[in-house]
Amino acid sequence: MAKCEQCIVKQLNSLKTLTKSELLRISACKTSQFVKKGDVIFDEGEHLNGVFCISSGICKVSKMSSNGREQIIHLVNKGSILGERSLVNDEVANLKATAISDMEVCFIPREEIISDLKKNPDFTMSLLKDMASSLKNADNTIVDMAQKTVKQRLAEMLLNLEASFGYNSDHVLDIHLSREDIANIIGTATESAIRLLSEFKKDNVITLKGKNISIIDIPKLKKIAQGF
Amino acid sequence: MAKCEQCIVKQLNSLKTLTKSELLRISACKTSQFVKKGDVIFDEGEHLNGVFCISSGICKVSKMSSNGREQIIHLVNKGSILGERSLVNDEVANLKATAISDMEVCFIPREEIISDLKKNPDFTMSLLKDMASSLKNADNTIVDMAQKTVKQRLAEMLLNLEASFGYNSDHVLDIHLSREDIANIIGTATESAIRLLSEFKKDNVITLKGKNISIIDIPKLKKIAQGF
DNA sequence: CGATTGCTTGACCCCCATCAATCCTCGTGG
């Protein structure tokens, strides 16, 4: 099991504001686990007794709507922290986290983080900034969901994927999503998402090879996202 | 100009965690203003040099979508604070705040709040909890926008209005919204909102008299919101 | 008391959800 104070991931999130001694203490009590693609890290309604720090891999954070369809709220890359909200307001999880690739995840017990929150104002402030940023994203997502067409949302999602996950060596998006996941991100039926994807392909905006997606024409995608 | 330490409103938000001396200091440097219905408190892109505390009245917080339609993100009642986000991450406002009734608003300069954030951990923690709660609401809204029909969303909105603003003496919802505002909350065209409202009226779920809305059959509304 | 703004209703049509059938892909076991 690696040590927190040497973990590259700690540079990426709020944990970077912790002091060396705080990191050492956390490192001593954290647990590390491997999560296989498809496994559920935590589910709605569960009581989380700590937070998760993602060392590697990607997961989706989603919520069931009352009509039984899953809505993916966002995708979380390595270096991010999961479950801070439940920590802060001491409620059960409102969302579900599922691995969409094999992952390595560290679990930090509640009491450790709470004690740091109380003693280290920089850490609290950093968390506050993270949440402010998440809130801004959430507000923008609400506007998109409420006002944009499925086509616009798909274009925007592809641009977001590029910005957040980038390409691998072959100019292929470095994230593999099922068609169903894609549909559940933009909030539509699987068939609709598929139809639009193949339309984009025909128009030479993207290429498709199974789950491998390459974005060819970014300017065009941006125009589509704006409604042209 | 009233004093913060005597203001009833301070009981309702994060300011309640401030000490007496902190409140006195804030009270000394705050400015108070009356805002008329329809007036803009701040707009997208503006640089806010502090936060607003609502003493009385209601305002809408909205954002323009790229297709030119306004999306109302939420309604804010007296006792709430506006602009904490821009304070925390030091960015320009992402949203627009517009009075939908006559209001009285206090403005607290940035430096004052920042200094309290640094010195009073209870205050920071309280803000953190507020944001966690807002984030939860936002996530739930995303799911609703993405998955529910306009009819479901209208039903849900009416239930929310009742929970947040209650009735006046005549069992009329204690908030007056234009049809356009209603449409912009649930993310639809004005005509669609109107049509559904009159359908609800015909089914004896609500009554309408201009902007006066009374909710008659709450259980039925809940069923509609769930998709029946 | 006009005039401007907001409200209401009708007509039309397109986007997209849904159902159904087929095809593809990949892991498993014979």
Added chain:
DNA sequence: CCACGAGGATTGATGGGGGTCAAGCAATCG
């Protein structure tokens, strides 16, 4: 190594929800 089954991907057909345009009506205000 191949057959086969299961789940995912794709395409077609169809109907309804809801966006949009247009016209008439009510209400609010200078």
